[in-house]
Amino acid sequence: xxxxxxxxxxxxxxxxxxxxxxxxxxxxxxxxxxxxxxxxxxxxxxxxxxxxxxxxxxxxxxxxxxxxxxxxxxxxxxxxxxxxxxxxxxxxxxxxxxxxxxxxxxxxxxxxxxxxxxxxxxxxxxxxxxxxxxxxxxxxxxxxxxxxxxxxxxxxxxxxxxxxxxxxxxxxxxxxxxxxxxxxxxxxxxxxxxxxxxxxxxxxxxxxxxxxxxxxxxxxxxxxxxxxxxxxxxxxxxxxxxxxxxxxxxx
Amino acid sequence: xxxxxxxxxxxxxxxxxxxxxxxxxxxxxxxxxxxxxxxxxxxxxxxxxxxxxxxxxxxxxxxxxxxxxxxxxxxxxxxxxxxxxxxxxxxxxxxxxxxxxxxxxxxxxxxxxxxxxxxxxxxxxxxxxxxxxxxxxxxxxxxxxxxxxxxxxxxxxxxxxxxxxxxxxxxxxxxxxxxxxxxxxxxxxxxxxxxxxxxxxxxxxxxxxxxxxxxxxxxxxxxxxxxxxxxxxxxxxxxxxxxxxxxxxxx
DNA sequence: CGTAATTTTGAGTCGTCTCAACTATAGTGG
DNA sequence: CCACTATAGTTGAGACGACTCAAAATTACG
Numbered sequence: 001x002x003x004x005x006x007x008x009x010x011x012x013x014x015x016x017x018x019x020x021x022x023x024x025x026x027x028x029x030x031x032x033x034x035x036x037x038x039x040x041x042x043x044x045x046x047x048x049x050x051x052x053x054x055x056x057x058x059x060x061x062x063x064x065x066x067x068x069x070x071x072x073x074x075x076x077x078x079x080x081x082x083x084x085x086x087x088x089x090x091x092x093x094x095x096x097x098x099x100x101x102x103x104x105x106x107x108x109x110x111x112x113x114x115x116x117x118x119x120x121x122x123x124x125x126x127x128x129x130x131x132x133x134x135x136x137x138x139x140x141x142x143x144x145x146x147x148x149x150x151x152x153x154x155x156x157x158x159x160x161x162x163x164x165x166x167x168x169x170x171x172x173x174x175x176x177x178x179x180x181x182x183x184x185x186x187x188x189x190x191x192x193x194x195x196x197x198x199x200x201x202x203x204x205x206x207x208x209x210x211x212x213x214x215x216x217x218x219x220x221x222x223x224x225x226x227x228x229x230x231x232x233x234x235x236x237x238x239x240x241x242x243x244x245x246x247x248x249x250x251x
Numbered sequence: 252x253x254x255x256x257x258x259x260x261x262x263x264x265x266x267x268x269x270x271x272x273x274x275x276x277x278x279x280x281x282x283x284x285x286x287x288x289x290x291x292x293x294x295x296x297x298x299x300x301x302x303x304x305x306x307x308x309x310x311x312x313x314x315x316x317x318x319x320x321x322x323x324x325x326x327x328x329x330x331x332x333x334x335x336x337x338x339x340x341x342x343x344x345x346x347x348x349x350x351x352x353x354x355x356x357x358x359x360x361x362x363x364x365x366x367x368x369x370x371x372x373x374x375x376x377x378x379x380x381x382x383x384x385x386x387x388x389x390x391x392x393x394x395x396x397x398x399x400x401x402x403x404x405x406x407x408x409x410x411x412x413x414x415x416x417x418x419x420x421x422x423x424x425x426x427x428x429x430x431x432x433x434x435x436x437x438x439x440x441x442x443x444x445x446x447x448x449x450x451x452x453x454x455x456x457x458x459x460x461x462x463x464x465x466x467x468x469x470x471x472x473x474x475x476x477x478x479x480x481x482x483x484x485x486x487x488x489x490x491x492x493x494x495x496x497x498x499x500x501x502x
Numbered sequence: 503c504g505t506a507a508t509t510t511t512g513a514g515t516c517g518t519c520t521c522a523a524c525t526a527t528a529g530t531g532g
Numbered sequence: 533c534c535a536c537t538a539t540a541g542t543t544g545a546g547a548c549g550a551c552t553c554a555a556a557a558t559t560a561c562g
Contacts, residue, residue, distance in 0.1 A: 070398070094391045094395070098495055102398075102493040139387070144349065146400075158517080202520080203518055441509065451550070451552080460510085505561085507558100527540070528539075
């Protein structure tokens, strides 16, 4: 159910501003320039790819609503998710300088996204060189998140690993106003969680039960409720530095 | 044993050019500008940190010789390595836009590195806006490698995981002329390999034995010898797309 | 040449996986 | 609005890949 105003001519780029503001500072002039970017809205149903491995992009997708996942398919039906993206994320900003996709971007939920031509972005950056830094910084924050995922998947046991993922996804959403009061959307299946953490869905199920048993969280009807943020952070050994959020959000 | 010419006034930035050329195209003018960057050489002994978690950087380190690793320390003595860097790599280019380190950069071997002040880099990018793209692209390639590592650690069994790492490190070095004839430097301990793959050193030892038994590789005196590149690639299910090398290097 | 670091091997354990069935929830069409 | 069907979640039992602990063998280094 897309918001009717969504299909008006005016591009809805404010989520992008909110995102960029959460990790950097922008001048009013630069913000205006961003808002003038041409953006073509489109919807995707759950499971659809926005971009698939091997595609050559000439545009970037900005997520406006819903969740998008970044994933690789391996042989034998194995899959690894390397990122979740929410409203405001330029999910495939990398395609601006790496046009051939080495992975896919898929819609986790019903998704509204806006495509922005590479050409328009390049022109923006040319006219407003100051904007190189914020966007570049955005890709650097994403890279920092990938690094944290390497550590998560490589060195943390299942319980800690899931807890860590929840801490990250809560803060990431809170930073752009999509979460508060220790609850946030978590519109993924246990299979998705498994593919994001390098576990099996069976083990995710049992680990979720343990997290629930310990009164740390609840995950029901696609909503994560955090019962005890402090203990969740402890259990996860979560340090939000890597998210590079301007101000640490109060717990 | 530093090369004597290393300490002359002339900055030795050619490895950087070689690296950038392996993943992008540069104009002669831009190349000249890069060569004029001020670079202050320094050596590090194995085990020393170039930069530590929590540090605030005002300069970037360019690796000139030796290997550098990117790693995070976790509780209980656990460690996760998320990248290896070789000559030509701007190991902490991220610090240009994310000055607070969320991880450490350590010397794997005896290392020669050159520090380039952030200020000089910013000035370079201001005067040569075309250079934003190549450097940005470099951080995007690193991010692509992180993503591949997430998949490697998350979804591949030990044997495949190690094989994949070796394919990557061989190609990465070959791309900048540091490897050829299916042999390359691999100056890491089994503990390092364990921390890069999310395994234990004991299991690395046994997996190396298996790879050796299968006549795929040999790893002796810090040198990797690949006996059968084709079968190694097969075993690893290695697809070099993510490295974004200009030309695929012949097998 | 002695000492530390690294590699190798064995034996037992454990976290996570596999396979398989069953239950619950959500979406769809009559 | 309910029945039907597909999707998602839950549980049990057994297997296995990787881990732990510990010691011995080898190699590197000052």
